[in-house]
Amino acid sequence: MRWTLKPKPDSITVNALADKLGIGLPVARLLVQRGIESFEEAKKFFRPEMKDLHDPFLMTDMELAVQRIEQAMANEENILVYGDYDVDGTTSVALMSSYLKFRYPNVATYIPDRYEEGYGISYQGIDYAADNDISLIIALDCGIKAIEKVAYAKEKGIDFIICDHHRPGNQIPEAVAVLDPKREDCDYPYDELCGCGVGFKLIQALSKRNKEPEEVLLPYLDLVATAIGADIVPITGENRILAYHGLHVINVAPRKGISSLLGERKNVSITDVVFIVAPRINAAGRMKHGQHAVNLLTEEDEEIARKYAEEIEEFNTDRRSADKTITEEAKQQIIAQNEEDRLTTVVYSENWHKGVIGIVASRLTETWYRPTLVFTKSGERLAASARSVKGFDVYEALEGCKDHIEQFGGHKYAAGLTLLESEYENFKRKFEEVVSESIDRKLLTPEISIDAEINLNDITPKFYRILKQFAPFGPGNMSPVFLTRGLTDTGYGKCVGEDKTHLKCKVKQDENGPAIDVIGFNLGSKLDLIKDHKRFDAVYSLDENTWNGNTTIQLKLKDIRESV
Structure with a gap:
């Protein structure tokens, strides 16, 4: 994972906004980062009104x-x-x-x-x-x-x-x-x-x-x-x-x-x-x-x-089962064809269910993290779903391969296309060529974009209460991601979950500071980094955990690494 810390916003603007809204500096920094610099803009952000829809x-x-x-x-x-x-x-x-x-x-x-x-x-x-x-x-x-x-x-x-x-x-x-x-x-x-x-x-x-x-x-x-x-x-x-x-x-x-x-x-x-x-x-x-x-x-x-x-629940159960089987077959195909060194993933089987190839393309992108196409047979032609990695426009890449495509459409990160079976190998070669020439190699390593570095002391109930009002979250307004350095586990760190793939612990930043619960899904392999009171840095978002009627704030880990 690449950790990228966003630049700190202008401190004069941050201080002025904190005064106007009566909020702490950590929240004011997040707002200015999102382009909110005045009381009026903050009001529109926190209380969106129907009257502000365009004509x-x-x-x-x-x-x-x-x-x-x-x-x-x-x-x-x-x-x-x-x-x-x-x-x-x-x-x-x-x-x-x-x-x-x-x-x-x-x-x-x-x-x-x-x-x-x-x-x-x-x-x-x-x-x-x-x-x-x-x-x-x-x-x-x-x-x-x-x-x-x-x-x-x-x-x-x-x-x-x-x-x-x-x-x-x-x-x-x-x-x-x-x-x-x-x-x-x-x-x-x-x-x-x-x-x-x-x-x-x-x-x-x-x-x-x-x-x-x-x-x-x-x-x-x-x-x-x-x-x-x-x-x-x-x-x-x-x-x-x-x-x-x-x-x-x-x-x-x-x-x-x-x-x-x-x-x-x-x-x-x-x-x-x-x-x-x-x-x-x-x-x-x-x-x-x-x-x-x-x-x-x-x-x-x-x-x-x-x-x-x-009825729809049954369709979804069938979809999940097909998705799991095809994803496994596609992974085996990539490994068998020694294609792990390519910059693109292009796989095909005439028996794959056309309804789930988009989901499979997403799963393969998560595994190998590169622009991905999954093809199947559709009548006389082949149909594919394309998925991309953050920062790379797969629609533009397909534009560069259009001599081999019958039709295509979509967005920057997801597209669909059809082509003649005789063009499959030519397309596969051309797509690798176009991506190789145009992709910035660093985009092939997943990036965690970090909004701000904060201390555990900053995480108060009021801070979290305001943060929740940043929702609804999604592209352009993602749930804030924080970095905190020099954490230590209080001694109870362990792997949890059915197959012990998740990491659970409780952390402190300094002896007299607060201790906060932590959950790291699919980060069980990093348990050694927190053992024996080793100091580590964590990137996380904030979440609530309810247990036995008690609700507490917890850190939801995205990644950890050894403190320098």
């Missing part, structure tokens, strides 16, 4: 989108809400369809079959619309590159409104409206929305046009917060406002489907959404069909929602 009509084509939907309703046209099969896509479809259905009856939903149709807008989906007398398709979380498909729909008398957040290609589809804050010609002030976020801006615009009160939009925010967490978009700016209020909805009045996935959990955080809700919603599209997720997210009957959730 949706600032987005290119928003006016056209609203007009076309109003026209469809006035003419009693059939509308199809179309979205991708992942969490961002299915939450988007649930959001848009339920909002429209509440106001207008002729609304249907469509999620493409991952295996029959693949990612994004499909000819099959357009044919379905034509067969069912549908004249308007609202596509969410996909469509920005569907030039030919949109043209095909036009020939059949079907209009498209596209709500996407992926990077456009050189050409924009000839749809009635293309809402995408990443468009070159879009001056919308915030371009990090997820697909469901762009969908939310469209319903916000419709609401505004109809002079509906702001509260009308609140029940949809649990879906938006779920998509923000699952799609790993930055939790800054508008996303922070949406995630903050969405989590409040999840904790106070969630929709039946989300509630049935969470069970009895209280004080649900974005982490719970990412690790409990998102994998299950995703499992529907991975193992069966994304429409199951939409059914769950739009169901208003508690008993039916519970049944849907049980």
